[in-house]
Amino acid sequence: MICCLNPDCPNPLNPEANKLCQTCSTPLIPLLRNRFRVIRVLSDEGGFGRTYLSHDVDKLNERCVIKQLAPKFQGTWSQKKAIELFEQEAKRLQELGEHPQIPTLLAYFEQDHCMYLVQQFINGENLLKELQQKKVYRDKEIQAILLDLLPVLKFIHDRGVIHRDLKPENIIRRHTDGRLSLIDFGSSKQFTARVHNKIGTSIGSHGYSPIEQIRDGKAYPASDLFGLGATCFHLLTGISPFQLWMEHGYAWVANWRQYLRSPINAELDDVVDKLLQKDLQHRYQSADEVIKDLTHKQPLLLPSASKLASKIPITQTAYLPKKFNILRSLVLVSAFILLFGFGESWYQQFQRIQTSLSSRLNQPHHSQGNSEAVLVHSPKINFRNISLTNTLQSDDNSVLSVAISPDGKTIASNSDRIIKLWDLATGEEIASLSGHSQRVNVVTFTPDGQTLVSGSDDSTIKVWNLATGKPIHTLVGHSDSVHALVISPDSQTIADGSDDNTIKVWNLATGRPLRTLVGHEFWVRSIAISPDGKTLASGSFDKTIKLWNLSKGYAIRTWKSAKTITSLAISPDGKILASANRDRTIKLWNLTTGEKLFTLPGHANTVTSVSFSPDGKTLASGSRDHKIKLWNLATGEEIITLVGHSNTVTSVSFSPDGATLVTGSDDHTIRIWRVSG
Secondary structure (H helix, E strand, O other), X not given: OEEXXXXXXXXXXXXXXXXXXXXXXXXXXXXXXXXXXXXXXXXXXXXOOEEEEEXXXXXXXXXXXXXXXXXXXXXXXXXXXXXXXXXXXXXXXXXXXXXXXXXXXXXXXXXXXXXXEEEEOOOEEEHHHHHHOOOOOOHHHHHHHHHHHHHHHHHHHHOOEEOOOOOHHHEEEEOOOOOEEEOXXXXXXXXXXXXXXXXXXXXXXXXXXXXXXXHHOOOOHHHHHHHHHHHHHHHHXXXXXXXXXXXXXXXXXXXXXXXXXXXXXXXXXXXHHHHOOOOHHHOOOOHHHHHHHHHOOOOOOOOOHHHHHHOOOHHHHHHOOHHHHHHHHHHHHHHHHHHHOOOHHHHHXXXXXXXXXXXXXXXXXOOOOOOOOOOOOOOOOOHHHEEEEEEEEOOOOOOOOEEEOOOOOEEEEEEOOXXXXXXXXXXXXXXXXXXXXXXXXXXXXXXXXXXEEEEEOOOEEEEEEOOOOEEEEEEEOOOOOEEEEEEOOOOOEEEEEEOOXXXXXXXXXOOOEEEEEEOOOOOEEEEEEOOOOOEEEEEEOOXXXXXXXXXXXXXXXXEEOOOOEEEEEEOOOOOEEEEEEOOOOEEEEEOOOOOEEEEEOOOOOOEEEEEEOOOOOEEEEEEOOOEEEEEEOOOOEEEEEEEOOOOOEEEEEEOOOOOEEEEEEOOXXXXXXXXXX
């Protein structure tokens, strides 16, 4: 089918072969700007234009959203204002689209006397539709919505933008990961001194927009916070604030509790009440204030001393003879089977882990902390001979993180709230680890290969016993999601990066926090550790990279970037830091001097993940352009581009022998690439 672009056409869908619309006789346009194929109407803007679902043929028919502005009454004030707001929306998306919860601007152009704005398609349901599907929102769900959206509001407010139209229709919950995206920046406006001091045009939605915005045309960060409070009220009660505003004006906000289906907890009650204050000066003034009130009571949950004493400290194995470590692991597996029976399912799942541990008895011993131990006797690898050998399907969930065990036999990956273990040789699923209450974002094996560590949107880190499939510790202390994890080479220390802007360092054996590294001003989404375990690198959405003395906890150096840092990796010899950026490039830095060595040209879209080969001669990178590239670090040249994923490549990881590359993607798959010959 082909869609008519006349905004007044009552039946815009036509057979593909038509040249003219069968309803209104308007000439049909197969491809807007020779690139975008319009599929169907998503919404109507009252004759001034429509919003369409479309395919971007330049990006393998990836779905996108096209907003059309076809203003009538040429030359009138209304037309000029509509065009001004439309252009403002495009500028805002271009500026703010680097945030993962805001749609990216793909194009902005004029064609046939209409303006078109093309943006990323967010696959999900808005909160109004979610509410209409008879969903009942509990206190914790409302708190989760607030904690998911408040950092987005902080992001736009820090950049001088107010959304001005916060309501359930403009908040979409993505199907892939459940996170919320903020859309429709058509009403957004820079809050400058001129705006503060001059009465402007009233823009927003009655009931959701505060009095200073509707009456005076003034917009502040606190104005968006009122809209957020009204949204929470709507979800809690099922009653539209617009209906209440039509009947009572702003009087309803003083008595909002009377509409609740049931009482809510005192903490959330206080927050919603302060969000809904009619008077600007009595309302929250910033997103940070709300976040503080929602998170300041979170407890620090750690195992009791008696429970800690009953656990076998994982890192103590480094000081025991290697064969004893393996024997002890085998005993643990056997004990598990004796305790819980010889059920075929668990036996089969952990038989491979037991075999994997046993095989380590025959591997040559390498001293702890030796960064070159893995590839001491490896042959030279020709990555031009690498090809796809297996594709693993991870249900219907994005694969955000993949890790390969130190013996090169097992893959760990996230799948929503669970962790899956796979046999690297056969691609068969070995086991599933369950325990996180929200999506798992990152997984990593300890260098000794005996435990797995995971970070989640539930703000916790879990340390897993691979023999039993049960968590040894749950580390609680962050107030937001954990997206980055590294383990020290001696398997004694965990360091993580969180969306609460901090890095925490933990004792792996006891689960106790050692220190918190503070300095980043926005999410810490990437982290790397030097082979000697002394230096930590962190990358943030605040567009900086920081180097830290891990044992002392102080910052050694800060690099500033023009764009967000998305991934970091340190070479096996500890000399080079690789950083991936939203400017689509990869930069290589001298870790000792801080000097930038050179820039790799990168990808056609944001680089999301980088990883060094074990010999340090090759760098792998994954991108939102769906591709993986391998780079020769001696020359800076691209070796090969690997194509196969149909969505963003989120994670790349080399096997210990360097001959296998494992990649994860938003297309719900894990792909295994191997060097032949």
